[in-house]
Amino acid sequence: GIVCTSTNAPVILDWAFAQREKVLFFPDQHLGRWTGFNKGIPLDEMVVWDPDLEYGGLTAEQIRKARILLWKGHCSVHQMFQPAHILKFRNQHPDGKVISHPESALEVCRQSDFVGSTEYIIKVVKESAPGTRWLVGTELNLVNRLAEEVKHEGKIVQFMAPTVCMCSTMQRIDPQHLAWTLENLAEGNVVNRITVPAHEAALAKVALERMLAVS
Incomplete structure (x- = not known):
């Protein structure tokens, strides 16, 4: 796979269609729909995939016809x-x-x-x-x-x-916690360390490097 931003989504979508006939776009269905719409893809060929339902809540015909499967996700x-x-x-x-x-x-x-x-x-x-x-x-x-x-x-x-x-999510980053983190780092303490399993980190790096190369 590959990742994108709201800016380079059109370029990434072109790359994706050069690899496969269908694209699973996630997590934001609206960004995927707007990007596909501007590429001239009909709305009935962009269907929402609900991960909580069998086959995404879609019929076999809808899946066959779809060019973009839009993950049922959005920004609040x-x-x-x-x-x-x-x-x-x-x-x-x-x-x-x-x-x-x-x-x-x-x-x-x-x-x-x-x-x-x-x-x-x-x-x-x-x-x-x-x-x-x-x-x-x-x-x-x-x-x-x-x-x-x-x-x-x-x-x-x-x-x-x-x-x-x-x-x-963005509100969780406030001045108090930023100061606390920096003060700990200055004292040589690493707080709130985030670790990713090596095999997942390797695949994530592939997706990121692909985006940078394509963009």
Whole structure:
């Protein structure tokens, strides 16, 4: 196999189809669907594979027809963005722009003016004209930080959803635990060491090196 990021997913998908006629895309079904959609793959040839159900909850015909099997997984933050949020923004601010991360639902991406990775979102907003207004569909801390960085140019950057859903995984990395880890390292103590079985590490390295070579 091979791994990808939200930026190089199109290139990696091309590589994958050069190896096999079908692709199992995981863990994020929305990134896989958006990437396949932009490659011209029909939606009925991209089906969701539910790992908790026999044969993914699919019929033999669906599996035969599918070009991409989308693992039933998603990002909890990007999952909450809805087309209705974009419609409300456009009604209130006809001149505003919408930019979303590709881990958002397909209809959210289709109704956005721009779709791309975190790095892409930052670049587009920062390079936009002064005084522009943006609705951003990605993680809240990034949106708030970006809003602060561009407000001196008269730009207004707002979070897409009306409710707040923090990324619980990212929130685990806080200043206190970072300081604790660094202080221990300075004293020669390695804390929270993560180990991976050698055979799994070897295969993971293959997948990573393939991505770097292809990209």
